[in-house]
Amino acid sequence: MFKRKKGLFSILLLAFMAVFMLAACGDKDKTTGGKDKDVLQTIKDNDKIVFGVKNDSNLFGLKNPSTGDIEGFDIDIAKEIAKSILGDASKVEFKEVTSKTRIPMLQNGDIDAIIATMTISVERKKEVDFSDVYFQAGQSLLVKKGSKIKSIDDIDNSTKVIAVKGSTSAQNIREKAPKAQVLEFENYAEAFTALKAGKGDTLTTDDAILYGMADQDNNYELVGGQFTDEPYGIAAKKGNTKLVEAINKALTEMKDSGRYDEIHKKWIKKD
Amino acid sequence: MLDFTILTENWDMYAEGFKVTLLCSLLALIGSFLLGTILAVFRIAPIKPLNWIGTIYVEFFRNIPLLIIAFTIFVGLPTLGISFDGFQAGTIALIIYTSAFIAEAIRAGILAVHKGQTEAARSSGLTYIETMRYVILPQAIKIVIPPLGNQFINLVKNSSILSVIAAGELMYQADLISLRTYVVFDVYIIVALLYLVITLPLSYGVNYLEKRLAKSN
Amino acid sequence: MDFAGAYTPDHLKFLLEGFLVTLKVAGIAIVLSFIIGGLIGTIRYAKIPILSQILAILVELIRNVPLLLIIFFTFFALPEVGIKLTPTMAAITALTIFESAMLSEVIRSGLNSIHKGQLEAGRSSGLSYVQTLWHIVLPQALRRMVPPIVSQFISLLKDTSLAVVISLSELMHNGSVIYAQPGGDKFIMPIFILIAGMYFVVNYALSIIARRLELKTT
Numbered sequence: 280m281f282k283r284k285k286g287l288f289s290i291l292l293l294a295f296m297a298v299f300m301l302a303a304c305g306d307k308d309k310t311t312g313g314k315d316k317d318v319l320q321t322i323k324d325n326d327k328i329v330f331g332v333k334n335d336s337n338l339f340g341l342k343n344p345s346t347g348d349i350e351g352f353d354i355d356i357a358k359e360i361a362k363s364i365l366g367d368a369s370k371v372e373f374k375e376v377t378s379k380t381r382i383p384m385l386q387n388g389d390i391d392a393i394i395a396t397m398t399i400s401v402e403r404k405k406e407v408d409f410s411d412v413y414f415q416a417g418q419s420l421l422v423k424k425g426s427k428i429k430s431i432d433d434i435d436n437s438t439k440v441i442a443v444k445g446s447t448s449a450q451n452i453r454e455k456a457p458k459a460q461v462l463e464f465e466n467y468a469e470a471f472t473a474l475k476a477g478k479g480d481t482l483t484t485d486d487a488i489l490y491g492m493a494d495q496d497n498n499y500e501l502v503g504g505q506f507t508d509e510p511y512g513i514a515a516k517k518g519n520t521k522l523v524e525a526i527n528k529a530l531t532e533m534k535d536s537g538r539y540d541e542i543h544k545k546w547i548k549k550d
Numbered sequence: 551m552l553d554f555t556i557l558t559e560n561w562d563m564y565a566e567g568f569k570v571t572l573l574c575s576l577l578a579l580i581g582s583f584l585l586g587t588i589l590a591v592f593r594i595a596p597i598k599p600l601n602w603i604g605t606i607y608v609e610f611f612r613n614i615p616l617l618i619i620a621f622t623i624f625v626g627l628p629t630l631g632i633s634f635d636g637f638q639a640g641t642i643a644l645i646i647y648t649s650a651f652i653a654e655a656i657r658a659g660i661l662a663v664h665k666g667q668t669e670a671a672r673s674s675g676l677t678y679i680e681t682m683r684y685v686i687l688p689q690a691i692k693i694v695i696p697p698l699g700n701q702f703i704n705l706v707k708n709s710s711i712l713s714v715i716a717a718g719e720l721m722y723q724a725d726l727i728s729l730r731t732y733v734v735f736d737v738y739i740i741v742a743l744l745y746l747v748i749t750l751p752l753s754y755g756v757n758y759l760e761k762r763l764a765k766s767n
Numbered sequence: 768m769d770f771a772g773a774y775t776p777d778h779l780k781f782l783l784e785g786f787l788v789t790l791k792v793a794g795i796a797i798v799l800s801f802i803i804g805g806l807i808g809t810i811r812y813a814k815i816p817i818l819s820q821i822l823a824i825l826v827e828l829i830r831n832v833p834l835l836l837i838i839f840f841t842f843f844a845l846p847e848v849g850i851k852l853t854p855t856m857a858a859i860t861a862l863t864i865f866e867s868a869m870l871s872e873v874i875r876s877g878l879n880s881i882h883k884g885q886l887e888a889g890r891s892s893g894l895s896y897v898q899t900l901w902h903i904v905l906p907q908a909l910r911r912m913v914p915p916i917v918s919q920f921i922s923l924l925k926d927t928s929l930a931v932v933i934s935l936s937e938l939m940h941n942g943s944v945i946y947a948q949p950g951g952d953k954f955i956m957p958i959f960i961l962i963a964g965m966y967f968v969v970n971y972a973l974s975i976i977a978r979r980l981e982l983k984t985t
Contacts, residue, residue: 335947344945345777379729380854380934383843387851402732445729462636462716463726465932468947469625473716475952476628478635495949613921613970614963615928617939622959629768629955703831710833714932721835728843735844742832742840749831 318391318515319364319522326365330357331376331390335468337491338546339396342375349373352487352546353394356413356530359538360394360513363529377466379445382406385516392515392522396488398447399512408519409512410526416485417505418448421474421492428481430503434459441470441479448484451507467492474499485509487547553736560727567723568744574637574712574719575705575748578644582705583698585645586652591682593657604653611650617711619643624715640712640719648705655697659690696763699756703749710745720744773957778945782958785941786965792855792937793927796862797920803863804870809900811871812878822871829868835929837861842933858930866923873919877912878904917977921970928966938962 322328332353333340339351354373362368374390381393385407396416399409422428434440436458442449444463452461462479464470471492474482482489486505493499515522533539557564592604611619620643623634634642663686671681713722724741728734807826811819829837841864842857852860881904889899931939942962946954 334944337949341947342944344781344941344948345775347781374934375936375940376934379725380842383846384854384934386846387853389853406732444725450730463722464716465714466943468943469714472625472946472952472955476625477633478624478628478716496952609971609974610967613925613974614966615925615939617928617931618959618963618966621939622956622963626956626959629952707831707833710835711929713835721833721839725839735847738836738840738844742828742836745832745836746828750827753827753831 317521318519319525322364322391322522327370327372328357328361328364329372329374329389329391331381331384331393331395332357332373333377333395333467334375335466336396336488337495339487339491340373341491349375352414352542353396355542355545356513356533356539357394359533359542360526360529363532364525377445378443379465381445382514385514388516392513392526394513396485397511397514398485398509400447403514406517407514408517408523409514410523411530412510412512413530414487414511416487416509416511418451418483418507418509419486419489419501419505420503421482421484421489421499422480422502423474424498424500426480426502428502431455431506434481436460438481439479441474441482443467443470443484446484447509448507452483455506471495487511490547552739553733554740556727556731556733556736557740560723560731563723563727564720564740564744566718567720567741570637570718571706571709571720571745572748574641574644574717575702575709577641578648578705578709579702581641581645582647582649582652582701585649587656587687589649589653590656590660593653594660596678608650608653611647612654616643616647616708617714619647620711620715636712636715636717640709640715640717644705644708644712647708648701651704652698652701655701656690656694658697659694660686662693663689693763696756696760699752699759703752703756706745706748706752768956769953770957773945773954774961778954778958781941781945782938782961782965785936785938788935789924789927789937790969792858792862792930792935793924796859796866796927797923799859799863800866800870800923801916803867805874807867807871808874808878809905811875813896813900826868826871829865830872834861834865834926835932837865838929838933854930854933854935857933858927858935862923862926862930865926866919869922870916870919873912873915874908877908877915880911881908913980914977917973917980921973924970924973925966938965 330353332349333351334342334349336351340349340353341351342349357371357373358368361371374384376384376390376393376395378395378397381390381395381397382403384390385393393407394413397403398416399412403409420428420431427433428438434456438456438459440452440456440459440461442452442461442463444465449461449463452459462473464473467484467488470482470484473479475496482492486501489501493501513526515526530539533542589604589607592600593608595601595604620640623643624636624639627633660682667685667689668681671685672678676684709719710721712719713725716722720741724737728737731737807822811822811826813819838858838861841852841861842854845852845857885903885907886899889903890896894902927937928939930937931943934940939962942958945951946958948954
């Protein structure tokens with residue numbers, strides 16, 4: 280009887296060691312992949328560039344559950360960048376991020392760059408490096424058609440404003456309309472669902488994203504025009520000048536060749 | 551070292567979150583105690599359909615995540631025309647979820663009270679409901695208090711998921727503070743301490759009661 | 768509610784993929800927390816000085832804070848001290864930390880429920896302390912611990928849904944991708960019902976197995 284138990288004991292011990300060795304190896308991969316090596320070099324070595332993108336922003340990055348593909352303006356720009364850096368538009372991988380998780384995922388080495396409707400701001404520049412502006416958005420308001428709210432001035436202390444955690448618009452709205460009650464959600468899918476469910480009177484974020492929502496459901500419309508400037512940039516981990524330069528070069532090429540305009544026309548109907 | 555200026559500078563938000571966490575946990579405790587008691591009585595009542603209702607409820611809600619209940623109430627029901635704000639939806643979700651666990655604790659408590667007592671009470675002319683109300687439940691409650699305390703601790707912890715439906719409780723406020731100040735580590739450590747302020751004394755209280763109960767038996 | 772539109776083969780496949788991620792993450796966390804929780808529980812049962820006091824404090828602290836906080840902490844705060852984890856790794860780490868603490872209590876009280884006389888008998892028949900623990904106390908205690916351990920596993924599986932907040936592509940996440948589609952509103956309820964159903968089937972099966980085992984051993 281004891282012999283059998285010993286067998287069991289050694290199996291358990293082996294399993295235990297295996298698990299720990301696996302964990303240790305996993306850690307090692309992470310430190311060598313993430314820290315000192317230049318990200319551009321890693322991209323070239325892996326022959327693949329990993330972008331963090333939105334999965335819930337119609338027109339910019341929206342996941343199609345039937346095909347598993349993410350589609351939108353950001354996605355097409357990312358593919359063009361891959362074409363410029365690696366010579367092949369298909370050498371990209373997309374990982375889904377939210378406004379809240381994108382910077383940590385970049386820092387963790389989970390993604391090489393962020394192209395996810397991300398505004399270039401002074402605070403964020405302390406954490407990441409940005410490319411040139413690739414899209415000019417501005418904050419606006421989305422309301423149900425027939426709403427009393429026509430502009431930012433109509434927001435008073437009885438107005439519930441929906442925003443997304445970690446977005447610049449959540450911060451801006453508190454400055455522009457300090458009286459508003461702001462409800463912040465994890466991502467745009469939940470924020471828009473909450474607006475449609477009547478949890479708030481208006482949803483505020485960049486007009487580019489709002490156009491995508493109004494495009495999805497024509498009971499909703501944009502009001503109040505742009506009341507901030509939200510220049511979008513592609514973010515890389517701090518100190519990766521070479522990668523940022525390569526991205527900027529790709530952006531210039533795109534604009535010169537007319538490819539940028541094609542992509543812009545394909546997704547952004549208004550303007 | 552921990553930078554407590556984060557706490558003092560954002561005191562209003564922390565205090566608001568603390569208040570909301572306590573309030574929704576307390577409301578949910580009362581709600582799930584009432585619903586849980588009814589369900590427990592259903593499960594042991596001598597009426598088959600009531601047993602089924604009780605069993606199906608308990609088995610179903612014990613085995614699905616609280617998050618799915620909260621989302622269903624918050625964004626699912628409005629598609630059917632029923633709408634609650636984040637706090638209401640979250641508290642209702644907590645009640646629905648926790649009452650399944652409390653029902654089981656109370657049922658165990660009732661079953662622990664000797665069967666002979668039910669028979670004695672019934673034969674002395676009390677109805678089933680009267681027997682429950684005056685004879686069995688008062689005794690069962692004593693046995694049930696420690697597990698109820700544990701459920702309250704769980705409620706306080708579980709109320710943190712209300713943060714994803716913008717209910718304004720402690721975790722939600724901490725999230726906003728950290729996103730605004732770009733300080734993460736200290737903000738979360740402070741929020742952990744605030745949770746411990748509620749849960750640790752409860753946990754010690756439960757331990758004490760459990761030990762006393764074990765001795766009296 | 769549009770059940771037919773919500774339950775297309777593509778959507779079902781996509782949800783199933785999410786559920787596999789849930790099961791994978793939960794599975795790894797279960798194994799790890801069983802091992803770590805078992806170690807902690809045994810160390811505390813054996814009352815190894817200092818180590819067991821330190822573990823007691825840690826367990827008490829971890830058990831009394833919300834798991835969601837631990838998940839946020841692992842993903843958003845640990846990078847500040849140089850520990851950088853992917854969403855999958857962060858989810859596994861956070862779940863393991865929390866459930867190890869919970870399981871260690873289950874295992875400790877299971878060990879305590881075995882009569883002390885057995886330990887003495889083992890020792891006096893010439894076995895070492897560790898041998899007695901391994902061959903005599905643990906096998907009996909494990910049998911008694913099966914139901915609470917399984918219910919802890921069920922909790923862990925349910926708790927995995929919380930990892931949706933750190934962009935883990937698990938079941939809840941994939942569900943939200945489906946109803947974020949244009950015109951996806953009418954899918955919300957059907958999708959939630961299906962997700963709840965998937966969790967229920969797996970967890971209910973687990974709880975039935977636990978009950979069977981309980982009946983067999985008592």
